[in-house]
Amino acid sequence: MASAKDYINVAESLGQLSESTKKVIRQINFKGMTSALKIVAEQFKSVEGLQSNINSALKASQLQMNIQPVISEMMSQKYIAAQVFSNGEVAKQLANVQSAAVVMASLPNATQMLKDVQLGLANSNISACVNAIQKSLDSTSIAMADFSFVKTSELMKNIKPDIVMPAGLATAISELNKSSVERLAYNESIVYKSDERKFVSVPNENDYANAKELNIICRSEDLFELADSEEVFNENELMNFMTYLDEMPMLALQNEVGKKIYRLICHFPFQMGFDCNEYYHCRARAKDEAPYVWKQMKKAPYGVAGPGRYNHAGQAYFYFSDVKTGAETEICKHMSAKDKEDMVLQTVKVGVTKNAKLIDLSAKNMRGLNTLLRYIRFPLNDVGKNPRVYLIPSFISMCCKSAGIDGIKYYGGKDYSNYVTWDDGYYDFIGIV
Structure with missing residues (x-):
C-alpha cells in the first residue's frame, strides 16, 4: 500500500504541472487538489507502500477499495471542504482522489463510458473523457448511469462545447428532473433510445x-x-x-x-366529508349565448365530456372549488387566447344538501405524500384525445369509486382547493355570482 509520503509526492507532482497542462484541465482547482491530497496523507500515515508518483498513488487507492467507507467519510467531511473544483460545488459524482476515478471505478454498474472517463481523469487526459462520453451518446441506447452523469457532472459544464448531442437528447436531459435522474442512475432496466427519443424498458x-x-x-x-x-x-x-x-x-x-x-x-389514511357549506362551480359560454340555467351548470350529459384529470372521456364528473376565483382560475387554464376573447365565464354558488366521502389530497405538504401532491398538480401538455398523463390519475379515481369513495379534494393554488365528485346530486343552486 502507498505511504503518506506517496500522497505528498502526488500533491507535489500536481503542483509542478505545466501551465498548458493546467489550462487543458482547467476545471480542476490544483490548490484545492493539493490540499485534499495532504488530507489523504494524514488518513494513511500508517499505510506502507509503493513508489511515489501519480500512477502508483492511483493504483494504491484502487487497491484500497476495501476501505472505501473510510475514504467516503473522509471525503464528505474534508475533501469537499478543500474545494477541488473551481466553483466550490465539489463533486457529488466527482468527489475523490484523482477527480473521482476511484469512486467511479467502485460503482457496481459502472458502464464502459464511466470506466473510460475514470481512466481519462486518472491520466489528466480530458480528450479521452470527451471521446468516451461522445461514444456513449452516439449509441442508440444510452445507459441511465451515463445519462445521469451527462446531466449532473461538474465535468460536463467544462467540456460541453466539445460534445455533439444527438437530436432530442438535450431536450430530454433538460426535461428529466434531477430527482428523477438520481433515482434512475443505477437502474439497468431502463435506457434512453436516442433514435426514438424516449426511455424504454429493457425487458419489454x-x-x-x-x-x-x-x-x-x-x-x-x-x-x-x-x-x-x-x-x-x-x-x-x-x-x-x-x-x-x-x-x-x-x-x-x-x-x-x-x-x-x-x-x-x-385503505387510504386521509378521508373526509365536505368541509364547507358553500362551493363554486364555473363554466365558460359564448358571449352572445344566453346564460346557463342551473340544470345546464351541472355535470355534462354522459358521453359529452372530454378527458379530465380524474375522468375518462365521456365520464361526466362535477368539478368545483371552495372560492370563486379558484373555480374561474381552473377554467381559464383550459382556455385558449381565442376562447378568452370569444367566451365569458359563468360562476354559480352551490350549497351542500348531503355529505359525501372524499379522500383528501389538498395539503401543500403531507408527510409521505409530497411526491403524490406534485404528481396530481402536473400540468396538461398533451391535448390529444387520451392524454397519457391522465391514465394513472383516472385509474385512481376509478379505484376510489369502486371502493365506495365519492370524490377527491385536491390542491388548486395557494388560496384555494379543488374538488371532484362522480355525481352532482350533493348540491343545490344558490345563485349566479
Missing part, C-alpha cells in the same frame, strides 16, 4: 415513456410508500402499468400493479 421495449412521463412515474412511485414495503412500486412497474392502461384500460384490475393501487386506495 413496448413499454416506454418520454422525460415528462418518466418524471411522473418517479414521483408517483413515492405515492405508494405510504403502504407496507410489499406495496412499493418501482419505475418499471409503473411504466409497464401506464402502457397497460393505454392498451387495455378495462382490464386494469387484472394487472398486479393495478391490484396494488386498488388495495392502497381501499
